[in-house]
Amino acid sequence: MPANYELLDSRFMGLDAPYEEADFVVFGAPFDSTCSFRPGTRFAPAAMRRDFIGLETYSPYLDRDLADYKISDLGDLDLAIGAPNTCIKQISAFVTKLLADNKRPVMIGGEHLLTLATVKTLYEKYPQLHLIQMDAHTDLRDDYLGLKLSHAAVIRRCHEFLGDGRIYQFAIRSGEKSEFEWAKQHTDLHKFSLDGLKESIEVLKSKQVPVYFTLDLDVLDPSVFPGTGTPEPGGLSFDELRRAIASMEGLNLVGMDLMELSPHYDASGVSTAVACKLLREMLLTFA
Amino acid sequence: MPANYELLDSRFMGLDAPYEEADFVVFGAPFDSTCSFRPGTRFAPAAMRRDFIGLETYSPYLDRDLADYKISDLGDLDLAIGAPNTCIKQISAFVTKLLADNKRPVMIGGEHLLTLATVKTLYEKYPQLHLIQMDAHTDLRDDYLGLKLSHAAVIRRCHEFLGDGRIYQFAIRSGEKSEFEWAKQHTDLHKFSLDGLKESIEVLKSKQVPVYFTLDLDVLDPSVFPGTGTPEPGGLSFDELRRAIASMEGLNLVGMDLMELSPHYDASGVSTAVACKLLREMLLTFA
Amino acid sequence: MPANYELLDSRFMGLDAPYEEADFVVFGAPFDSTCSFRPGTRFAPAAMRRDFIGLETYSPYLDRDLADYKISDLGDLDLAIGAPNTCIKQISAFVTKLLADNKRPVMIGGEHLLTLATVKTLYEKYPQLHLIQMDAHTDLRDDYLGLKLSHAAVIRRCHEFLGDGRIYQFAIRSGEKSEFEWAKQHTDLHKFSLDGLKESIEVLKSKQVPVYFTLDLDVLDPSVFPGTGTPEPGGLSFDELRRAIASMEGLNLVGMDLMELSPHYDASGVSTAVACKLLREMLLTFA
């Protein structure tokens, strides 16, 4: 290549640390085949890579700059669209390798089902793994239209190995009645808001247990985040979510994800901008 | 038809009670011919039927499920587009029949003018009828561009038979100066917010009078409800409106409507999702 | 229901013959889970039902009117999104029943993979079944991203039971080199245009064999049909396709389909209008 010419970088926000030196490793997971209503989250990683240049690497909220941390963006995985089982195996194998290299994985979805792959893989390394979920939906169905591997059943699947007392759910505002009933027995579900987050964080800190944070972006109110398959009014504001993320500083975070951006429903680009900014805040909080 | 095969249902959210058994009867009224700025509300009922499958029938807010109530969705009326007079007669005749069968009508607009048809017909059965309106606009013009039958004049038309003291208006934030002046004499108009709703409800409950609730969805802030012809910033949040609806439980409600969704201005589908969810909450509150 | 009121019909173009009396039976198949690039054909049947009212039932091309034929639209199947195997079984079972009742099935896709279900089922009744495919793509891959059940492999799958000499492909303009090579041995593939259609029709007529017609709408030039997942410039004009359909009159047609409309890429609605009009012409040609 001709030397000395500047080419645009397709990696997020200057997350260009060499893999070997990186602590966090970011990757895209473009897959949405079990989406039951409006598909399209497969396009999220590409949209975020396209628009992040509108975003500063500096956070005035945290007074930190991504340029000061070792984070490596590896690009997007080439997943088996149409084959959920295969896809989950692909992600699991990839994350297994990251863990062997002592990296902390940061996945950009794609549909929420994929969280099963990262959580399962992390659980195998960290049997004490706990899960913090922020989401509009319970995702606790036993199956969805007969599918066990469905975005609507992902947390139920995680419960099958994590067990009771490990899952904290916040700002949930949609689901079947039976899911809410089930949650009373098996998870720590907080309806509608982030009430209880502070206490949960303190418990998790005192226990020193490893934590995975999964963010289904539809937890945000669709006024500021319309770009998702199943918008649910009555959600969090951007500032509420941003502050909640900042409040998790100090947790023993071993991995996280940011799921369910669907760019086709984001004509203005605002949802993509929100997702990019939240990714920045998440990385700067835990880096 | 071949037996035992499941077909998708075009009725709202499983509102599949037989007409004979139903208390509430839902119908669509696709008409927008007097719209002065940006037409398109004629497409609202179809859009809501298309998207409701993204919505649960269970409300975690009210802890009730539509599946537990007898509600019948009859589909959409075939209205005379371009002829407001004829259209109002069609709706009036239809509602007259519903009332004769002791049903409570729930109309899905369409433009706000159509409320004249339901309110007039209900007034003939219930001379003590009172009206609660949530709306961005006064709708109190004497005429609009010379038209007496206009969405912008619909509440003024209702006043002609309801008279003073019967109309409660909330969250109004747009209109001509003369409309606000007129309201001081003839209606109970609350500007900008829902302040005063609680007191009004108590009065109406104590009076035991029959009440019609008309919801012009543009009362919502356009951040969460962009899909309407004349968006007016400064409106209610989804949660404010949802709570207001819940607070009306116990009123002697004899009919209601949900008007002015305009799907062409709802690229993300969020407005349609909001409308569906509010319809669920309205039905579960009063059912 | 209140008697004597006209409600809008959600069935296509007045295709309201009772099932018992119908010759053709139309049904929607909303499924797109193996789509590898841009999903969304699951929304096609609903979009066509919404827009058909802009279309006359009379064809000035054929001087025939749908009102004069016995055709029944049953609505859309409730398919297992995310599970191609299950979905194919659902359609096969449904079509089996239609065939037992001596109906001719007309499927509205959904993705092209579903054609496997109808063709397989018809083949079981008609072992002499021949297939006419109009399509931009060969659809002859042995697998696609490891999937055997893929829209890109559907005709290859059909060949596995139909065998050589039964498949006629027209206007194909995209595929891997190996697919075109394979076709030379096994199918009658006509590149770029409808050249050879007339001769093929004569052969099929003279043989009196049963014929299935599968229309992948992306055979049209994207200028007039942008609303599809994988647009391929250089396709047929509307008039070319319309005339080709008319020229098939007299074939022993036992079933047909119309696939791959993707409404999300059809901002203007033109593609949906094209699909509706072609369905009308197909029905009037063979009815």
Next chain:
Amino acid sequence: MPANYELLDSRFMGLDAPYEEADFVVFGAPFDSTCSFRPGTRFAPAAMRRDFIGLETYSPYLDRDLADYKISDLGDLDLAIGAPNTCIKQISAFVTKLLADNKRPVMIGGEHLLTLATVKTLYEKYPQLHLIQMDAHTDLRDDYLGLKLSHAAVIRRCHEFLGDGRIYQFAIRSGEKSEFEWAKQHTDLHKFSLDGLKESIEVLKSKQVPVYFTLDLDVLDPSVFPGTGTPEPGGLSFDELRRAIASMEGLNLVGMDLMELSPHYDASGVSTAVACKLLREMLLTFA
């Protein structure tokens, strides 16, 4: 106003001749209230004014330049949205005045119904008026959904005073069977194409009769003109229409219009560009 500063002109393409000196007078007629399917033509004049700056005033086809002719654009009329009768009276009164001043009116729609106003007014001045219509639709219904004043009935209404033998219809490809039957007795209807236009023009030239040209833009194929309420595939190409317009040079043209652009279905702006260019060619042909 501060002298010597250039402000952008909202008039079409430099059509800035003083009214007194102008031969052609252009005006917009933003009205669409009888539209039965997808409204929005009311926005056409504004869209054309916004986008014409992308267009040259010089036609390389005709080797003429708008800058060399006296044409005056007066802007858009303020019409009574929702009241077809009133609106037709407004336009009639306006055109009456133009005719008294010896101007030739050029109307930019708005829906096709408005042509009734211009044709009727011109007929009163020119009892020998003949009409050339290019359109996808017959527009010959006796009424539409009970409305006599409907875009779908406008040519039938014109026939009521023009009578047999005065109306030439070209490229018609949609309508009810009864309309086509009726046309055989009363108009000179040419299906699908412009065949017969040349002969018709020669007849009209030899008769020296005054001619009105009404162009419903949906006569174009929706590939190049998606932006209309009821797109009908199988229409004219831009070049066919452009040449047809040029071929009318020499007719005794007393007025013309260009109707049914609907900008909401024109996401790319191509339809608006087509409409602007055709207006230029129409003016340069007859000026």
Next chain:
Amino acid sequence: MPANYELLDSRFMGLDAPYEEADFVVFGAPFDSTCSFRPGTRFAPAAMRRDFIGLETYSPYLDRDLADYKISDLGDLDLAIGAPNTCIKQISAFVTKLLADNKRPVMIGGEHLLTLATVKTLYEKYPQLHLIQMDAHTDLRDDYLGLKLSHAAVIRRCHEFLGDGRIYQFAIRSGEKSEFEWAKQHTDLHKFSLDGLKESIEVLKSKQVPVYFTLDLDVLDPSVFPGTGTPEPGGLSFDELRRAIASMEGLNLVGMDLMELSPHYDASGVSTAVACKLLREMLLTFA
């Protein structure tokens, strides 16, 4: 022109006072050539002119009506797209003339760089000029991609002649770290919110100094204002901004602007409606 006919007016909201009598003079400045991310603000003035008819001239917030004030809208300047230097000179010359005639300029952008032209010209007349900026971005870069004349450097450019202590910045939430550092020395920057506005207004009132108010509309939260090139979540609500504007009544305001609406990112039209309403409130506050 034919007398006595009503034509639609392309001027804002009846701002039709003769230039000579006007106090405020409104003009559009359609220019966006230095936009680094997503261009399109050049279309803002035209979009606002198109949509203002959906807005009442009466403000129920302020209980004032635009019809009661002398304000003149002159239309849009014809600016040199692609040449920032020339464009700034054009605006400066225009504003110089307005000031000579004792008008107060109100500019509708266009990109924020243009504020340099108005502020510089006003500064030459009012050496004591102070600046209130509401904006998501600091706009304090020394240069942007090597450009000194950039929207991202406009306030830094203004500081070059205004000097320290003259610039008040509110609700800033994005910028490089070095910009925030620089601001600590040179401007009065308030992060994230309007905290401190009240005190600043009191200081400015007590000093009696002339004030320019520049409103970059991206200060609003993108939930209610998606239509801008670089959306930044976490901004003001409409009501917060509206109240802030009202609170500035009494300042010695000598000019103002409203910048960075980008209609291409405003599919629903809500952002344009917001901009129109804020312009109304700004004019009614200071008129």
Next chain:
Amino acid sequence: MPANYELLDSRFMGLDAPYEEADFVVFGAPFDSTCSFRPGTRFAPAAMRRDFIGLETYSPYLDRDLADYKISDLGDLDLAIGAPNTCIKQISAFVTKLLADNKRPVMIGGEHLLTLATVKTLYEKYPQLHLIQMDAHTDLRDDYLGLKLSHAAVIRRCHEFLGDGRIYQFAIRSGEKSEFEWAKQHTDLHKFSLDGLKESIEVLKSKQVPVYFTLDLDVLDPSVFPGTGTPEPGGLSFDELRRAIASMEGLNLVGMDLMELSPHYDASGVSTAVACKLLREMLLTFA
């Protein structure tokens, strides 16, 4: 990076030859600052990189496969948005280096002005350079709104060093009268169609001169290519253009470009698909 995992490649269509081995070198040039009407071509290279995966590397038209040729895609240049002079220097320096390495440059625009940079640089190496332009516009203005460096003047700028008899223009259908007059003296301009292309190719072949091919995609009819800033109806069909490109095989081609895709006006993605396919055909024709 973890070994053995497949990541998605952001390079075009497998154009992954090492720079050292490549003959053609492809690069994106995202710049549109002189665009006078509707900007957005800066987004074209990214859009093409996103969508090319919907395209086969094999051309059934040419029976060749990109996988069989040594072509290297370097990504997109980081250009000085807002500063045309600087940008042209950046591209010139980059291309100079490519030429020194004996590569043939293939530029993906961006606006047409950028062609000045590649043509000028190639001219310095090849003084006998000839230019084939396919375009809707003459691009022969002496200046545009005062700008010498404008997309509308780019071929005029090229003429300043190439001189008479070197420039062949095809399918031109828009421009000012004076441009067409000027062309008669200085270029070989073919209006409306590709008539004369065959003869021109033969002349150029017989002369053995080096040739640059610049393709302004707006030469296509906007029916199949709506995604451009200034759509001009009456253009080429995809097949006409594809065949024209194939007919140029055998020319001594030293560089080429493909300009003016504007993804914001390409809601369906068809224009981007067309651009990708033409790039494939261009590379396979000359490789």
